[in-house]
Amino acid sequence: METNKNYYTVDPLGKLTCKKCRVALVKGKATFAYLDNAFPVELPVCPKCGFIYVPEELALGKVLSVEKALEDK
C-alpha cells in the first residue's frame, strides 16, 4: 500500500478564484522543491490553467523554516 504523505494541505473552500479562467481553485497536488529536496503538498490549484497558489502564511511559515533548515545544512 502506498502512503501519500503531504507536508502541507489547505482547502481553498471556494474562497479563491482564478482571475483568468473565472473558476474556483480546488485542492490539488503540488511539489515544493529546494536545494535538491522535494516535498509533496496539497495547495489551491486552478483546475483549468494549473495556477498554483501559495498562501502567505505558508510562505512565511513552514516554507521559510524549511528553506532555512536546508540552507543551514
Add this chain to the structure above:
Amino acid sequence: MFDNTAEFLKQELAKLGDPKIIAGCPTCRKTLGDSSGREVAGVWDVLNDIGLPEGATKAHKAASLHDSCGARGDENTQKAVRKLARTLGVELIETEYSGDKSPCCGYGGLVSYANREVAHELAQSCLERTDAPYITYCMACRDRFAREGRESRHILELVYGTSAGDPPDISEKRRNRLVLKNSLLKEIWGEDAMEEQLDFPLDITEEARVQMDERMILDTDVIAVMRAYRETGDAVLDSGSELLITRHRIGNVTFWVKFEEQGAGYVVCGAYSHRMTVN
C-alpha cells in the same frame, strides 16, 4: 574578484593622473590605501587641515564618539575625528569600550540583513555605553543607531550643518544611490541617466512599504511582478480580502504581490516571497 576590482581601480586612477584620494569612510580609506599602495586621506584629515566650512554646526552638546570597525588599529583616524569633533565644539564623552575596543554596530558582515535580532543586540551593546547622543564617522553606524531610536549624527552632518534625516528603507536606499549615480553621470561626465520608466500607474500603500522593507522586497521587484502580470494575466482573487494575488519568479525567488486594480493601474497592498519552486 577583489584583485580584479583593485586592478581596475588602479588603471582608472592612472588614467586620471594618479590624483590624491580622499575617502569618506574609514574602511574605504584603509582598503583603497592597501590595494593601491598609495596614501589615502580621510575627509576628516582634510577638514582638520582646511578648517570648517561656513554653516558648520556650533555644537554645545555632550556626545559620545563611536569608533567604526573600519578604523580599528587606525589611531590616526581615531584621533583626527576627535580633533574635528572638538573643533565643532562637541564635548566628547569617552567610554571604556572605544577606539580599538569599540563594539560592532551590527551592520558589518551584513548582519543587519542576515539576522535582525543579532544586529539589534550588537547595536544595543554600543548604545549601552552611555545615554548621550552618538556621533559616528561611518554612515552605517549612524544608520544602525538611528534605527534603534538613539539620537545619532554622522560627523559630516555637523560639519555641513545638515541632517541626513530618518533612516531610509531598502528601496529608498537603492533609489538614493541611483539618484547619486545619475546626477554624477550627468553633472560630471555629461552622460544621460539610465532611468527606467513606469508605463502604468502604480501605488504602494504605506503598510505594504513597511512590509516590503521588513521582508527585503524592493519596489523594483514589485514592479517586475506587475509587469509580468500585465503580460500573463495570472492572478487569483481572494474573496476574503477582495485582493488579487499574482506572482513572478525573479532569479531564485518567487515574489507574490497582493493588489487591487485601480483605473489603468494598480494599488499594491502587500507582498511576500519564497525560494522554493512549486510545480
